[in-house]
Amino acid sequence: xxxxxxxxxxxxxxxxxxxxxxxxxxxxxxxxxxxxxxxxxxxxxxxxxxxxxxxxxxxxxxxxxxxxxxxxxxxxxxxxxxxxxxxxxxxxxxxxxxxxxxxxxxxxxxxxxxxxxxxxxxxxxxxxxxxxxxxxxxxxxxxxxxxxxxxxxxxxxxxxxxxxxxxxxxxxxxxxxxxxxxxxxxxxxxxxxxxxxxxxxxxxxxxxxxxxxxxxxxxxxxxxxxxxxxxxxxxxxxxxxxxxxxxxxxxxxxxxxxxxxxxxxxxxxxxxxxxxxxxxxxxxxxxxxxxxxxxxxxxxxxxxxxxxxxxxxxxxxxxxxxxxxxxxxxxxxxxxxxxxxxxxxxxxxxxxxxxxxxxxxxxxxxxxxxxxxxxxxxxxxxxxxxxxxxxxxxxxxxx
Amino acid sequence: xxxxxxxxxxxxxxxxxxxxxxxxxxxxxxxxxxxxxxxxxxxxxxxxxxxxxxxxxxxxxxxxxxxxxxxxxxxxxxxxxxxxxxxxxxxxxxxxxxxxxxxxxxxxxxxxxxxxxxxxxxxxxxxxxxxxxxxxxxxxxxxxxxxxxxxxxxxxxxxxxxxxxxxxxxxxxxxxx
Numbered sequence: 225x226x227x228x229x230x231x232x233x234x235x236x237x238x239x240x241x242x243x244x245x246x247x248x249x250x251x252x253x254x255x256x257x258x259x260x261x262x263x264x265x266x267x268x269x270x271x272x273x274x275x276x277x278x279x280x281x282x283x284x285x286x287x288x289x290x291x292x293x294x295x296x297x298x299x300x301x302x303x304x305x306x307x308x309x310x311x312x313x314x315x316x317x318x319x320x321x322x323x324x325x326x327x328x329x330x331x332x333x334x335x336x337x338x339x340x341x342x343x344x345x346x347x348x349x350x351x352x353x354x355x356x357x358x359x360x361x362x363x364x365x366x367x368x369x370x371x372x373x374x375x376x377x378x379x380x381x382x383x384x385x386x387x388x389x390x391x392x393x394x395x396x397x398x399x400x401x402x403x404x405x406x407x408x409x410x411x412x413x414x415x416x417x418x419x420x421x422x423x424x425x426x427x428x429x430x431x432x433x434x435x436x437x438x439x440x441x442x443x444x445x446x447x448x449x450x451x452x453x454x455x456x457x458x459x460x461x462x463x464x465x466x467x468x469x470x471x472x473x474x475x476x477x478x479x480x481x482x483x484x485x486x487x488x489x490x491x492x493x494x495x496x497x498x499x500x501x502x503x504x505x506x507x508x509x510x511x512x513x514x515x516x517x518x519x520x521x522x523x524x525x526x527x528x529x530x531x532x533x534x535x536x537x538x539x540x541x542x543x544x545x546x547x548x549x550x551x552x553x554x555x556x557x558x559x560x561x562x563x564x565x566x567x568x569x570x571x572x573x574x575x576x577x578x579x580x581x582x583x584x585x586x587x588x589x590x591x592x593x594x595x596x597x598x599x600x601x602x603x604x605x606x607x608x609x610x611x612x613x614x615x616x617x618x619x620x621x622x623x
Numbered sequence: 624x625x626x627x628x629x630x631x632x633x634x635x636x637x638x639x640x641x642x643x644x645x646x647x648x649x650x651x652x653x654x655x656x657x658x659x660x661x662x663x664x665x666x667x668x669x670x671x672x673x674x675x676x677x678x679x680x681x682x683x684x685x686x687x688x689x690x691x692x693x694x695x696x697x698x699x700x701x702x703x704x705x706x707x708x709x710x711x712x713x714x715x716x717x718x719x720x721x722x723x724x725x726x727x728x729x730x731x732x733x734x735x736x737x738x739x740x741x742x743x744x745x746x747x748x749x750x751x752x753x754x755x756x757x758x759x760x761x762x763x764x765x766x767x768x769x770x771x772x773x774x775x776x777x778x779x780x781x782x783x784x785x786x787x788x789x790x791x792x793x794x795x796x797x798x799x800x
Binding site: 226229230232233234236237238239240241244245247248249251252253255256257527528529530532549552 | 638643646647650654655658659662663665667668669670671672673674675676677679680683684706710741742756757760761763788791
């Protein structure tokens with residue numbers, strides 16, 4: 225029996241074994257490439273320390289009987305791990321710009337020096353171009369605020385308003401705000417005039433203005449098609465095939481690529497609405513963000529097998545390429561935001577009540593703890609519900 | 624447990640120094656059995672891939688602290704098998720909550736690939752029993768080594784092995800009749 229069993233187990237092959245090996249090697253290799261090897265002295269620090277410590281202890285033990293008391297301390301020094309200690313408060317951003325943070329207590333603006341201002345009792349907000357205004361919603365009301373919280377104008381509609389997004393034209397052309405009134409998609413001018421419906425029933429996804437174009441808006445239909453519409457003429461420019469209704473739409477900075485992230489699939493489209501590819505994931509990926517001036521993007525990928533989340537890098541080209549592993553931690557990651565200079569990635573880590581700042585050009589990671597408390601939430605509430613839902617990292621303020 | 628061979632020590636030293644080819648040699652040496660062990664314990668292709676991959680990523684993250692006098696295999700297998708057991712337990716728990724009584728204990732979707740009754744027999748065992756059988760007969764550890772890898776008393780390992788083998792034998796006999 226034993227020998228038969230041994231042979232049987234050694235004959236069994238897992239499904240897709242070669243492809244699994246190829247995928248795993250790509251991940252392992254990119255993780256290896258991203259690490260910074262220690263110098264010989266650092267790598268051998270533990271044995272060197274141990275040897276030195278033993279020598280010191282022996283000498284002290286020879287010279288004095290109290291020297292024996294050192295043994296415990298030396299042991300601790302040699303075996304203790306070196307965790308990176310998160311900062312207890314956000315004292316500064318690692319790169320220029322301002323954050324707009326949608327927390328459980330409302331939207332907040334965080335300046336480069338770490339100073340924070342709550343915008344008022346609104347549910348969520350989004351930046352205007354150049355961070356001159358913020359579009360905010362609460363229940364039936366939409367408003368445009370200045371960054372100090374002053375209301376410039378507001379309007380009310382019959383259903384719950386959300387998903388307000390400010391169009392990205394330069395000031396001379398400025399601007400429109402698209403928002404959802406229940407499942408109705410509406411558009412209003414940046415000065416609060418000309419409010420009107422664009423589509424009567426759409427998917428429950430915040431719309432996304434196409435960058436580098438004038439008033440072209442992408443949204444999801446109820447059957448998961450992605451449609452690009454001219455917001456002025458209301459005409460459809462293109463519409464994709466049906467698919468999963470996305471939870472997030474994200475344009476590349478040049479407006480040439482669009483990602484539709486759903487609970488089970490991620491679809492990539494080109495500027496003409498042609499599908500480049502679609503990849504599945506076993507559990508809902510919770511966020512995606514394009515790198516600056518690039519078609520590469522970072523995706524949060526959660527593994528139910530390991531109960532960890534990974535940040536992986538793909539490209540929105542004809543082929544997504546091998547996933548390049550960036551970072552991994554236990555539990556869920558939440559929001560993602562790229563700094564205006566493109567060098568830093570902010571990652572929300574609700575399970576640890578932390579924000580991670582990953583420097584994309586090196587292996588450097590900085591972390592800040594107590595995020596819930598810093599944005600007015602209660603640490604006694606479940607972290608998943610009180611942790612800030614999303615963050616956008618905007619352009620430096622106008623002089 | 625036996626110490627690492629000279630070749631493996633050389634790969635680890637090279638990988639610690641930044642050699643991708645040494646890392647690849649180490650990966651190719653250990654991936655197939657780590658992946659297969661995970662698969663036999665969790666009986667789910669995607670989960671097995673995730674578990675084995677995560678174990679390797681963990682190894683990369685800790686490569687600089689790895690003691691070259693130790694063997695890489697047991698260290699990797701400890702991570703793989705313990706995570707696989709955790710995953711299989713969590714899956715059983717989820718099914719207890721979400722499925723009606725009388726449902727299958729395991730998803731046999733991937734088992735169609737197996738050509739003999741061993742797979743079906745393994746599927747009828749609990750994850751802890753599967754783990755000790757895989758460690759003993761696929762990865763060829765002694766009961767004492769398994770006890771060390773799983774942090775269990777040796778007597779527990781022996782009894783899990785005995786009960787697992789008995790059950791496998793019963794199922795294989797039934798299939799042959």
